[in-house]
Amino acid sequence: MIAFALIPFLMALAVTSPAQAQWSFDAQAGLRQDSNLDNARADDILSDNAFAATVAATQTTFFDRGDSLSWGGLAATESYARFPGLNNLALGGFAAFRHKIGLGAYAPWLRAGWSSSRLSYVNNVRDGWLHRADFAAGKRLDERWSVSANYRFEAHSATTQAQAEPGVSGDAFSGHAQTLILGTEYAAGAGLLLSAGGFARHGDVVSIGRDDDRVLAAAKAAANDGVFGADRYAYRLVGTSCGLAFGLGVALGPRSRLTLDVQRQVTHAAGDNNYAKGIETLTWIGSF
Amino acid sequence: MKSFTTRVGSYFVATLLLAAPLSASLAGELHALVRDQKGQPVVDAVVLAMPTDRRLIEAPKPTRNIVDQINKEFLPYVKPVYVGSLVHFPNKDNVRHHVYSFSPAKKFELPLYEGAAAPPVLFDKPGVVVLGCNIHDWMIGYIYVADTPYFAKTGSDGLAAIRALPAGEYVVRVWHPDMEGTEQATMKQLTLGADVVTTEQLLSLKPTFHIPRQSGSHGAGYH
């Protein structure tokens, strides 16, 4: 909602600014494999593959010192092979301001961004808004290497709340979290980009499992979850995740590339609900 | 026809071939072939001829020097100009560029502009000027500001021809953005008369890498 409220303001800013704006369009389509889709422990672990696609339109306005303001809208969809209840559509807006400290390709940069998306799931207890604010800084070290750090705060507010356990909130899908990401990119060739990064996330996680009093006692909220089976509950727990990610990007032409990302993470959540997962993503990205 | 080979350090081998006079005109011509360590022709090398007697330097005919920006690249990639020249930087793209250089030979900045809005830049000191764009990190180009009006740039065949050279003694040298070693190491003495002199230069090029166009750090402001 806030992002949509921002858009007319940003449009007005772009129109009144002497700087010229340019539109760009991005499309992504890919497959994602999640080894532990339900953030569960041992016996409850369920994996799935999803098809994901995103289209985004971005307007970028450059200012004299190399600063830029970009904003736009996006539509994203996910479609799951085993758990179609998770199929969803996200419609959102985003805006970011990027400031360059100095001139040239090696000048450090700072970025502050905001995005808001409306999420609509087949399993509509998950429906709601996802808001994200992020602050990033980065620098290109040489022709091949660049580094960046990103702090992100995200808040998910689910609209439908069904109380499953007396005295425990049913609002399992709302929550917030903060994430710190440190990353580096290495251009191995003109069309070959490698990336590596580490992240730490602290905040609410949704873990799905069978009825478990110990987990319920630690949970901030719990709800019946029809997606993974009638005997499964969604627990909102406070947890800390740490992970590593590695990426490989291959240019297919001047306007498109293929990326392969591999991520491994472990989470320590309240109620001793600790779990691990791996995510692999193969994505085609086109820019127009 | 005679030939001899000189070796300067490990980087530079030059072969000089003296061709038969073509005409009786007073101005000579220097044809240079520049090849790399694998024997391949080198494109975008600047071959320069400096007369030992500086009085032989004649003011060149005024020319309009242009470095275009087309498809978010500088064109030409290497532009040699005589010291004191003005260079125009027209933008033929439908996005704006912000051309700059940090090079000691010319520090300048043409903030965001489109079309032919940027004023020409005067290059008044000899040396190499590396061009960049503050918006498009991958854009790179070179202006070689020559201390002699007698220069030419090699084409894809590695050949450069310097015409209308007054007869006399010259020091010929070569510069390339990727060359290993110095220009000084390529220097050699030639005598030019009213004929065509052909010289062959071997440059050792080091592998260079430019910032790729598709590097995520300039990406969109979402996700």
Ligand SMILES: [Cu+2]
């Ligand atoms: Cu540019």
